[in-house]
Amino acid sequence: xxxxxxxxxxxxxxxxxxxxxxxxxxxxxxxxxxxxxxxxxxxxxxxxxxxxxxxxxxxxxxxxxxxxxxxxxxxxxxxxxxxxxxxxxxxxxxxxxxxxxxxxxxxxxxxxxxxxxxxxxxxxxxxxxxxxxxxxxxxxxxxxxxxxxxxxxxxxxxxxxxxxxxxxxxxxxxxxxxxxxxxxxxxxxxxxxxxxxxxxxxxxxxxxxxxxxxxxxxxxxxxxxxxxxxxxxxxxxxxxxxxxxxxxxxxxxxxxxxxxxxxxxxxxxxxxxxxxxxxxxxxxxxxxxxxxxxxxxxxxxxxxxxxxxxxxxxxxxxxxxxxxxxxxxxxxxxxxxxxxxxxxxxxxxxxxxxxxxxxxxxxxxxxxxxxxxxxxxxxxxxxxxxxxxxxxxxxxxxxxxxxxxxxxxxxxxxxxxxxx
Numbered sequence: 461x462x463x464x465x466x467x468x469x470x471x472x473x474x475x476x477x478x479x480x481x482x483x484x485x486x487x488x489x490x491x492x493x494x495x496x497x498x499x500x501x502x503x504x505x506x507x508x509x510x511x512x513x514x515x516x517x518x519x520x521x522x523x524x525x526x527x528x529x530x531x532x533x534x535x536x537x538x539x540x541x542x543x544x545x546x547x548x549x550x551x552x553x554x555x556x557x558x559x560x561x562x563x564x565x566x567x568x569x570x571x572x573x574x575x576x577x578x579x580x581x582x583x584x585x586x587x588x589x590x591x592x593x594x595x596x597x598x599x600x601x602x603x604x605x606x607x608x609x610x611x612x613x614x615x616x617x618x619x620x621x622x623x624x625x626x627x628x629x630x631x632x633x634x635x636x637x638x639x640x641x642x643x644x645x646x647x648x649x650x651x652x653x654x655x656x657x658x659x660x661x662x663x664x665x666x667x668x669x670x671x672x673x674x675x676x677x678x679x680x681x682x683x684x685x686x687x688x689x690x691x692x693x694x695x696x697x698x699x700x701x702x703x704x705x706x707x708x709x710x711x712x713x714x715x716x717x718x719x720x721x722x723x724x725x726x727x728x729x730x731x732x733x734x735x736x737x738x739x740x741x742x743x744x745x746x747x748x749x750x751x752x753x754x755x756x757x758x759x760x761x762x763x764x765x766x767x768x769x770x771x772x773x774x775x776x777x778x779x780x781x782x783x784x785x786x787x788x789x790x791x792x793x794x795x796x797x798x799x800x801x802x803x804x805x806x807x808x809x810x811x812x813x814x815x816x817x818x819x820x821x822x823x824x825x826x827x828x829x830x831x832x833x834x835x836x837x838x839x840x841x842x843x844x845x846x847x848x849x850x851x852x853x854x855x856x857x858x859x860x861x862x863x864x865x866x867x868x869x870x871x872x873x874x875x876x877x878x879x880x
Contacts, residue, residue, distance in 0.1 A: 468502040472521045474553065475528045477501075482555055483565040490576035491599035493592040499555040508542065515543045522549050529553050533560050576602075579609055586613045587654045600650050611637060612647060616654035625661030632662070667732035670710070674700075674719030676872075686736050692720075698753050700869050701740065703729065703779070705759035705768070708853045714861050717870040724759070727768055734775040741776030754867070758782035758860075761789050761796075762849035763809055766817060766825035773816035782863060783855055785820030789827065795854035796847025806848040 469477040478501050489495040503525070505511065511518050529536050534555055538548040555561050558577075562570045576598060584594035601609050615634055624632050629642035642648060648660055672683035684690075692698050699718040704710050710723040722729075722737070734741050743752035757772055757779040759765035769781055783792070798806050808830025817825060827833045832844045861871045 464496050464498075465500050465502070468504045469553075471503050471505050471518070471525065471550070474501070474503055474521075474525050474550075478534075478553060478555070479564050479566070482561050483569045486561060486565050486569050486573040490573045491580070491595050491602075493580075493595040495558065497555070497557050497561075499561070501553045501555070503550050503553060505541065505549055511541060511543045518543060518549075519547070522547070525550050525553070532563050534564075582609070583613065583654070587616055589654065593653065597650055597653055600646065600653075608647075611641065612650055612654070615642070615647075616651045619651055619657070619660055620655045623661070626663055628663050628665050630665075667728075667735060669729075669732050669736050670723040670725075672710070672721050674702075674713055674716040674721050676715045676717065679715065689736055689738055691739050700756075701753045702756045702758060702782075702864075703733070703772070704852065705765060706852050709758070712857060714857060714864075714871055716864070717872075719869070720753075724757075724768070724772075726764070727771075729768065730771050730775065733772060733777060743778060754869070755779040756782050756864070756867070757784075758852060759784060760849060760852050761792070761824060761828065762806075762851075763811075763825060763828045765852075766814065766821060766828065767812065769821065770814040770816045780867070781821055782860070783852075784824060785818075786823040786827065786833065787820060789824050789850060792850050792855055793846050796850040798848055808848070 467481070469481075481501070482499065485495075485499065505518070506514075526536065528534075529550070534553050536550045536554070537552045539551040540546055541549050555564065562573065565573070579598040579601065580591065580594045583589065583597055584591050587594070589597075601612060604612070615637070618632075618634055629648070630639040632642055634642070642662075648662070652658065652660060666687050668685060668687045670683055670685055673679065673681055678696075697718050698720050700716050701720045701722060702713065702716075703722045703724045704713065705724050705726055707723060707725075710721055713721045722733075724733075740753070740755060743755060755777060757769050757777075758781070759768055761784060766784065769779075769784060772779060800806055811826055811829045811831065814822060814825055823833045827845045828848050830844060830848065865871050
Protein backbone atom coordinates (compact mmCIF):
# COMPACT_ATOMS: atom_id res chain seq x y z
CA UNK A 461 0.00 0.00 0.00
CA UNK A 462 1.42 3.40 -0.99
CA UNK A 463 2.53 5.43 1.99
CA UNK A 464 2.54 9.16 2.63
CA UNK A 465 5.57 11.40 3.03
CA UNK A 466 4.41 13.64 5.88
CA UNK A 467 5.73 17.12 6.51
CA UNK A 468 9.02 17.63 8.28
CA UNK A 469 9.23 17.88 12.06
CA UNK A 470 11.63 19.78 14.27
CA UNK A 471 14.11 17.47 15.98
CA UNK A 472 13.56 19.02 19.41
CA UNK A 473 9.76 18.76 19.30
CA UNK A 474 9.41 15.77 16.96
CA UNK A 475 7.47 13.46 19.35
CA UNK A 476 4.81 16.10 19.98
CA UNK A 477 4.58 17.14 16.32
CA UNK A 478 4.32 13.53 15.13
CA UNK A 479 1.65 12.75 17.72
CA UNK A 480 -0.39 15.78 16.66
CA UNK A 481 -0.03 14.97 12.96
CA UNK A 482 -1.02 11.34 13.48
CA UNK A 483 -4.01 12.41 15.57
CA UNK A 484 -5.18 14.74 12.79
CA UNK A 485 -4.68 12.02 10.20
CA UNK A 486 -6.83 9.56 12.15
CA UNK A 487 -9.52 12.20 12.60
CA UNK A 488 -9.61 13.03 8.88
CA UNK A 489 -9.23 9.51 7.53
CA UNK A 490 -11.26 7.39 9.91
CA UNK A 491 -13.97 6.95 7.27
CA UNK A 492 -11.64 6.23 4.34
CA UNK A 493 -12.26 2.79 2.88
CA UNK A 494 -8.53 2.03 3.17
CA UNK A 495 -6.39 4.66 4.92
CA UNK A 496 -2.89 4.86 3.47
CA UNK A 497 0.12 3.68 5.41
CA UNK A 498 2.92 4.23 6.29
CA UNK A 499 3.33 7.85 7.32
CA UNK A 500 6.96 8.96 7.00
CA UNK A 501 8.17 12.02 8.90
CA UNK A 502 11.43 13.78 7.98
CA UNK A 503 13.35 15.15 10.94
CA UNK A 504 14.81 18.64 10.56
CA UNK A 505 18.15 19.41 12.22
CA UNK A 506 19.95 22.78 12.45
CA UNK A 507 23.02 23.71 10.43
CA UNK A 508 26.48 22.36 11.22
CA UNK A 509 27.56 25.42 13.18
CA UNK A 510 24.55 25.26 15.52
CA UNK A 511 24.91 21.49 16.00
CA UNK A 512 28.53 21.92 17.05
CA UNK A 513 27.89 24.92 19.31
CA UNK A 514 24.96 23.23 21.07
CA UNK A 515 26.11 19.64 20.83
CA UNK A 516 24.86 18.45 24.28
CA UNK A 517 21.34 19.78 23.64
CA UNK A 518 21.06 18.13 20.23
CA UNK A 519 22.50 14.85 21.52
CA UNK A 520 19.77 14.90 24.15
CA UNK A 521 17.06 15.61 21.54
CA UNK A 522 18.35 12.79 19.31
CA UNK A 523 18.40 10.28 22.16
CA UNK A 524 14.93 11.33 23.37
CA UNK A 525 13.46 10.90 19.88
CA UNK A 526 15.15 7.53 19.42
CA UNK A 527 13.81 6.28 22.78
CA UNK A 528 10.29 7.55 21.94
CA UNK A 529 10.33 5.87 18.52
CA UNK A 530 11.54 2.55 19.94
CA UNK A 531 8.93 2.61 22.71
CA UNK A 532 6.08 3.15 20.22
CA UNK A 533 7.40 0.80 17.55
CA UNK A 534 8.35 3.38 14.92
CA UNK A 535 11.27 2.45 12.62
CA UNK A 536 13.85 5.18 12.03
CA UNK A 537 16.56 5.86 9.48
CA UNK A 538 19.77 7.69 10.32
CA UNK A 539 22.15 10.11 8.67
CA UNK A 540 25.72 10.96 9.61
CA UNK A 541 26.46 14.45 10.86
CA UNK A 542 29.44 16.00 12.62
CA UNK A 543 28.95 17.24 16.18
CA UNK A 544 32.59 17.62 17.31
CA UNK A 545 32.76 13.89 16.49
CA UNK A 546 30.71 11.97 13.87
CA UNK A 547 27.25 10.93 15.12
CA UNK A 548 24.15 9.22 13.73
CA UNK A 549 21.16 11.56 13.84
CA UNK A 550 17.65 10.34 13.11
CA UNK A 551 16.67 11.25 9.55
CA UNK A 552 13.12 9.84 9.31
CA UNK A 553 10.53 8.35 11.64
CA UNK A 554 7.98 5.96 10.14
CA UNK A 555 4.49 5.24 11.45
CA UNK A 556 4.18 1.92 9.71
CA UNK A 557 0.54 0.98 10.21
CA UNK A 558 -2.79 1.61 11.88
CA UNK A 559 -1.91 -0.07 15.16
CA UNK A 560 1.20 2.03 15.56
CA UNK A 561 -0.79 5.18 14.85
CA UNK A 562 -3.36 4.24 17.48
CA UNK A 563 -0.59 3.89 20.07
CA UNK A 564 0.68 7.36 19.21
CA UNK A 565 -2.57 9.35 18.94
CA UNK A 566 -4.45 10.80 21.89
CA UNK A 567 -6.95 8.45 23.50
CA UNK A 568 -10.10 10.23 22.35
CA UNK A 569 -9.07 10.29 18.69
CA UNK A 570 -7.94 6.68 18.85
CA UNK A 571 -11.29 5.66 20.35
CA UNK A 572 -13.25 7.52 17.64
CA UNK A 573 -11.09 5.96 14.93
CA UNK A 574 -11.59 2.43 16.26
CA UNK A 575 -15.34 3.02 16.48
CA UNK A 576 -15.47 4.22 12.87
CA UNK A 577 -13.48 1.23 11.59
CA UNK A 578 -15.65 -1.18 13.57
CA UNK A 579 -18.79 0.33 12.03
CA UNK A 580 -17.34 0.02 8.53
CA UNK A 581 -16.55 -3.65 9.17
CA UNK A 582 -20.01 -4.26 10.62
CA UNK A 583 -21.83 -2.61 7.71
CA UNK A 584 -19.73 -4.39 5.10
CA UNK A 585 -20.28 -7.80 6.72
CA UNK A 586 -23.96 -7.50 7.68
CA UNK A 587 -25.14 -5.82 4.48
CA UNK A 588 -22.78 -7.53 2.03
CA UNK A 589 -21.72 -4.24 0.45
CA UNK A 590 -18.36 -3.05 -0.90
CA UNK A 591 -16.04 -1.54 1.65
CA UNK A 592 -16.08 1.90 0.05
CA UNK A 593 -19.89 1.94 0.30
CA UNK A 594 -19.70 0.80 3.92
CA UNK A 595 -17.24 3.61 4.67
CA UNK A 596 -19.51 6.19 3.05
CA UNK A 597 -22.53 4.95 5.02
CA UNK A 598 -20.59 4.86 8.29
CA UNK A 599 -19.66 8.50 7.77
CA UNK A 600 -23.34 9.36 7.21
CA UNK A 601 -24.09 7.66 10.53
CA UNK A 602 -21.30 9.41 12.44
CA UNK A 603 -23.64 11.14 14.91
CA UNK A 604 -25.85 8.07 15.44
CA UNK A 605 -25.56 5.83 18.50
CA UNK A 606 -24.42 2.22 18.26
CA UNK A 607 -28.03 1.18 18.88
CA UNK A 608 -29.24 3.24 15.94
CA UNK A 609 -26.53 1.83 13.66
CA UNK A 610 -27.78 -1.66 14.53
CA UNK A 611 -31.34 -0.54 13.79
CA UNK A 612 -30.25 0.89 10.43
CA UNK A 613 -28.83 -2.50 9.49
CA UNK A 614 -32.01 -4.29 10.57
CA UNK A 615 -34.14 -1.79 8.67
CA UNK A 616 -32.01 -2.20 5.54
CA UNK A 617 -32.42 -5.97 5.74
CA UNK A 618 -36.19 -5.52 6.07
CA UNK A 619 -36.48 -3.16 3.09
CA UNK A 620 -34.21 -5.43 1.07
CA UNK A 621 -36.73 -8.25 1.51
CA UNK A 622 -40.05 -6.34 1.59
CA UNK A 623 -41.85 -3.73 -0.50
CA UNK A 624 -43.28 -0.96 1.68
CA UNK A 625 -44.41 1.26 -1.18
CA UNK A 626 -47.28 3.54 -0.23
CA UNK A 627 -46.84 3.27 3.53
CA UNK A 628 -45.87 6.28 5.61
CA UNK A 629 -42.64 5.97 7.62
CA UNK A 630 -44.63 5.34 10.80
CA UNK A 631 -46.70 2.58 9.19
CA UNK A 632 -43.74 0.40 8.21
CA UNK A 633 -43.95 -2.82 10.31
CA UNK A 634 -40.44 -2.79 11.76
CA UNK A 635 -40.64 -5.00 14.84
CA UNK A 636 -39.13 -3.44 17.95
CA UNK A 637 -38.70 0.02 16.40
CA UNK A 638 -40.28 3.25 17.58
CA UNK A 639 -42.85 4.31 15.00
CA UNK A 640 -41.08 7.68 14.82
CA UNK A 641 -37.64 6.22 14.11
CA UNK A 642 -37.99 6.40 10.32
CA UNK A 643 -39.18 10.01 10.40
CA UNK A 644 -35.59 11.20 10.00
CA UNK A 645 -34.83 11.63 6.32
CA UNK A 646 -31.12 10.90 6.62
CA UNK A 647 -31.87 7.45 8.03
CA UNK A 648 -34.08 6.67 5.06
CA UNK A 649 -31.32 7.88 2.73
CA UNK A 650 -28.81 5.60 4.43
CA UNK A 651 -31.17 2.63 4.12
CA UNK A 652 -31.61 3.36 0.40
CA UNK A 653 -27.83 3.29 -0.02
CA UNK A 654 -27.52 0.00 1.86
CA UNK A 655 -30.34 -1.57 -0.18
CA UNK A 656 -29.12 -0.18 -3.50
CA UNK A 657 -32.47 1.56 -4.06
CA UNK A 658 -33.23 5.05 -5.30
CA UNK A 659 -36.26 5.27 -3.01
CA UNK A 660 -38.10 3.27 -0.37
CA UNK A 661 -41.40 4.27 -1.95
CA UNK A 662 -42.79 5.63 1.29
CA UNK A 663 -45.58 8.20 1.33
CA UNK A 664 -45.26 11.47 3.17
CA UNK A 665 -47.77 12.23 5.87
CA UNK A 666 -50.44 14.55 4.45
CA UNK A 667 -49.68 18.19 5.29
CA UNK A 668 -51.91 19.86 7.84
CA UNK A 669 -52.59 23.35 9.12
CA UNK A 670 -54.08 24.66 12.33
CA UNK A 671 -56.10 27.87 12.18
CA UNK A 672 -58.43 29.80 14.43
CA UNK A 673 -60.80 32.69 14.01
CA UNK A 674 -59.69 35.99 15.50
CA UNK A 675 -63.02 37.69 14.78
CA UNK A 676 -64.84 38.22 18.12
CA UNK A 677 -68.06 37.10 16.43
CA UNK A 678 -66.63 33.59 16.14
CA UNK A 679 -64.43 33.52 19.24
CA UNK A 680 -66.37 30.61 20.78
CA UNK A 681 -65.77 28.36 17.79
CA UNK A 682 -63.07 25.67 18.08
CA UNK A 683 -59.87 25.96 16.11
CA UNK A 684 -59.70 24.23 12.74
CA UNK A 685 -57.35 21.49 11.58
CA UNK A 686 -57.31 21.16 7.80
CA UNK A 687 -55.69 18.47 5.68
CA UNK A 688 -57.39 19.30 2.38
CA UNK A 689 -57.58 22.51 0.36
CA UNK A 690 -59.88 24.92 2.19
CA UNK A 691 -61.60 28.14 1.23
CA UNK A 692 -63.70 30.30 3.54
CA UNK A 693 -67.45 30.18 3.05
CA UNK A 694 -69.18 33.19 1.59
CA UNK A 695 -70.58 34.21 4.97
CA UNK A 696 -67.07 34.53 6.43
CA UNK A 697 -65.43 37.70 5.15
CA UNK A 698 -61.72 37.19 5.87
CA UNK A 699 -59.80 40.41 5.35
CA UNK A 700 -56.80 39.87 7.63
CA UNK A 701 -54.61 36.76 7.89
CA UNK A 702 -51.60 36.51 10.18
CA UNK A 703 -49.26 33.52 10.00
CA UNK A 704 -47.24 33.02 13.18
CA UNK A 705 -44.32 30.69 13.75
CA UNK A 706 -44.86 29.63 17.35
CA UNK A 707 -47.75 28.06 19.25
CA UNK A 708 -47.81 30.43 22.23
CA UNK A 709 -48.24 33.39 19.92
CA UNK A 710 -50.88 31.53 17.90
CA UNK A 711 -52.95 30.91 21.01
CA UNK A 712 -52.56 34.44 22.39
CA UNK A 713 -53.23 36.67 19.39
CA UNK A 714 -55.65 39.53 20.10
CA UNK A 715 -59.13 39.69 18.60
CA UNK A 716 -59.23 41.10 15.08
CA UNK A 717 -62.47 41.72 13.21
CA UNK A 718 -62.56 39.62 10.01
CA UNK A 719 -59.27 38.05 11.13
CA UNK A 720 -57.78 34.56 10.83
CA UNK A 721 -54.63 33.25 12.55
CA UNK A 722 -52.60 30.41 11.01
CA UNK A 723 -50.02 28.47 13.03
CA UNK A 724 -47.05 28.02 10.73
CA UNK A 725 -45.09 25.69 13.06
CA UNK A 726 -41.75 26.79 11.66
CA UNK A 727 -40.76 25.25 8.34
CA UNK A 728 -43.86 23.03 8.29
CA UNK A 729 -45.79 25.92 6.72
CA UNK A 730 -43.80 25.57 3.50
CA UNK A 731 -45.33 22.19 2.63
CA UNK A 732 -48.89 23.21 3.38
CA UNK A 733 -49.68 26.88 2.80
CA UNK A 734 -50.07 26.88 -0.99
CA UNK A 735 -51.70 23.43 -1.05
CA UNK A 736 -54.22 23.91 1.75
CA UNK A 737 -54.90 27.66 1.48
CA UNK A 738 -54.55 28.23 -2.28
CA UNK A 739 -56.60 31.44 -2.14
CA UNK A 740 -53.74 33.11 -0.26
CA UNK A 741 -51.44 32.64 -3.25
CA UNK A 742 -53.82 34.60 -5.48
CA UNK A 743 -54.52 37.39 -2.99
CA UNK A 744 -53.28 40.73 -4.35
CA UNK A 745 -54.31 43.48 -1.91
CA UNK A 746 -51.33 45.59 -2.96
CA UNK A 747 -52.69 45.64 -6.52
CA UNK A 748 -55.89 47.35 -5.41
CA UNK A 749 -57.95 44.16 -5.08
CA UNK A 750 -60.27 45.06 -2.20
CA UNK A 751 -61.55 41.47 -2.00
CA UNK A 752 -58.09 40.10 -1.20
CA UNK A 753 -57.08 39.68 2.44
CA UNK A 754 -54.02 41.39 3.84
CA UNK A 755 -51.47 38.76 4.91
CA UNK A 756 -48.76 39.19 7.53
CA UNK A 757 -46.02 36.69 8.40
CA UNK A 758 -44.49 36.91 11.86
CA UNK A 759 -41.63 34.62 12.83
CA UNK A 760 -38.59 34.61 15.08
CA UNK A 761 -35.86 37.16 14.47
CA UNK A 762 -33.23 34.62 13.50
CA UNK A 763 -31.73 33.19 10.33
CA UNK A 764 -34.27 30.36 10.19
CA UNK A 765 -37.18 32.75 10.60
CA UNK A 766 -36.00 35.01 7.77
CA UNK A 767 -35.37 32.03 5.48
CA UNK A 768 -38.92 30.80 6.17
CA UNK A 769 -40.32 34.26 5.37
CA UNK A 770 -38.48 34.23 2.04
CA UNK A 771 -39.70 30.69 1.29
CA UNK A 772 -43.33 31.54 2.15
CA UNK A 773 -43.21 34.37 -0.37
CA UNK A 774 -41.77 31.97 -2.93
CA UNK A 775 -44.92 29.83 -2.59
CA UNK A 776 -46.86 32.77 -4.03
CA UNK A 777 -48.14 34.29 -0.78
CA UNK A 778 -47.71 38.06 -0.83
CA UNK A 779 -47.16 38.95 2.79
CA UNK A 780 -45.74 41.72 4.89
CA UNK A 781 -43.47 40.80 7.76
CA UNK A 782 -43.97 41.82 11.37
CA UNK A 783 -41.02 42.52 13.70
CA UNK A 784 -38.59 40.96 11.21
CA UNK A 785 -36.27 43.81 10.24
CA UNK A 786 -33.24 45.56 11.65
CA UNK A 787 -35.31 48.27 13.33
CA UNK A 788 -37.28 45.65 15.28
CA UNK A 789 -34.06 43.88 16.26
CA UNK A 790 -32.56 47.06 17.66
CA UNK A 791 -35.70 47.59 19.71
CA UNK A 792 -36.02 44.06 21.10
CA UNK A 793 -32.49 42.59 20.99
CA UNK A 794 -32.28 42.68 24.78
CA UNK A 795 -34.82 39.82 24.71
CA UNK A 796 -32.38 37.83 22.56
CA UNK A 797 -30.35 34.69 23.15
CA UNK A 798 -27.30 32.90 21.79
CA UNK A 799 -28.44 29.52 23.10
CA UNK A 800 -30.73 26.92 21.55
CA UNK A 801 -33.46 25.24 23.59
CA UNK A 802 -30.95 22.49 24.42
CA UNK A 803 -28.61 25.14 25.92
CA UNK A 804 -26.11 24.54 23.12
CA UNK A 805 -24.62 27.67 21.51
CA UNK A 806 -26.21 29.01 18.34
CA UNK A 807 -23.67 29.23 15.53
CA UNK A 808 -23.21 31.61 12.64
CA UNK A 809 -23.91 30.40 9.11
CA UNK A 810 -23.21 31.27 5.50
CA UNK A 811 -26.06 33.51 4.25
CA UNK A 812 -28.22 32.20 1.42
CA UNK A 813 -29.80 34.15 -1.41
CA UNK A 814 -33.12 35.58 -0.20
CA UNK A 815 -34.47 37.56 -3.15
CA UNK A 816 -37.89 38.35 -1.65
CA UNK A 817 -36.55 40.03 1.50
CA UNK A 818 -36.56 43.82 1.52
CA UNK A 819 -33.55 45.83 2.68
CA UNK A 820 -34.39 45.86 6.39
CA UNK A 821 -35.27 42.16 6.40
CA UNK A 822 -32.09 41.26 4.52
CA UNK A 823 -29.98 43.31 6.93
CA UNK A 824 -31.52 41.41 9.84
CA UNK A 825 -30.93 38.12 8.05
CA UNK A 826 -27.24 38.89 7.52
CA UNK A 827 -26.94 39.97 11.15
CA UNK A 828 -28.51 36.78 12.50
CA UNK A 829 -26.21 34.75 10.24
CA UNK A 830 -23.42 36.36 12.26
CA UNK A 831 -22.32 39.18 9.98
CA UNK A 832 -21.70 42.80 10.90
CA UNK A 833 -24.13 45.27 9.33
CA UNK A 834 -24.41 49.03 9.11
CA UNK A 835 -22.00 51.58 7.71
CA UNK A 836 -20.95 52.98 11.09
CA UNK A 837 -21.15 52.36 14.79
CA UNK A 838 -24.39 54.37 15.01
CA UNK A 839 -26.44 51.19 14.72
CA UNK A 840 -24.35 49.50 17.37
CA UNK A 841 -24.17 46.46 15.08
CA UNK A 842 -21.12 47.19 12.94
CA UNK A 843 -19.15 44.62 14.95
CA UNK A 844 -21.79 41.91 14.58
CA UNK A 845 -24.91 40.82 16.47
CA UNK A 846 -25.32 40.86 20.22
CA UNK A 847 -27.69 37.89 19.89
CA UNK A 848 -28.36 35.47 17.02
CA UNK A 849 -32.02 34.94 17.94
CA UNK A 850 -34.91 36.99 19.31
CA UNK A 851 -37.86 34.67 19.78
CA UNK A 852 -41.33 35.74 18.75
CA UNK A 853 -42.93 34.95 22.10
CA UNK A 854 -40.71 37.50 23.86
CA UNK A 855 -42.33 40.48 22.17
CA UNK A 856 -45.21 41.93 24.26
CA UNK A 857 -48.63 41.44 22.66
CA UNK A 858 -49.50 45.07 23.36
CA UNK A 859 -46.70 45.98 20.93
CA UNK A 860 -48.08 43.45 18.45
CA UNK A 861 -51.51 45.05 18.64
CA UNK A 862 -50.05 48.52 18.13
CA UNK A 863 -48.02 47.36 15.13
CA UNK A 864 -51.05 45.74 13.48
CA UNK A 865 -53.17 48.85 14.15
CA UNK A 866 -50.52 50.88 12.35
CA UNK A 867 -51.16 48.67 9.31
CA UNK A 868 -54.85 49.50 9.50
CA UNK A 869 -55.97 46.26 11.13
CA UNK A 870 -59.16 46.62 13.24
CA UNK A 871 -57.96 45.69 16.71
CA UNK A 872 -60.23 47.04 19.41
CA UNK A 873 -58.68 49.30 22.02
CA UNK A 874 -58.02 47.73 25.45
CA UNK A 875 -58.14 44.23 24.01
CA UNK A 876 -57.76 41.95 27.05
CA UNK A 877 -55.12 39.79 25.37
CA UNK A 878 -52.85 42.74 24.78
CA UNK A 879 -51.86 42.77 28.43
CA UNK A 880 -51.12 39.06 28.67
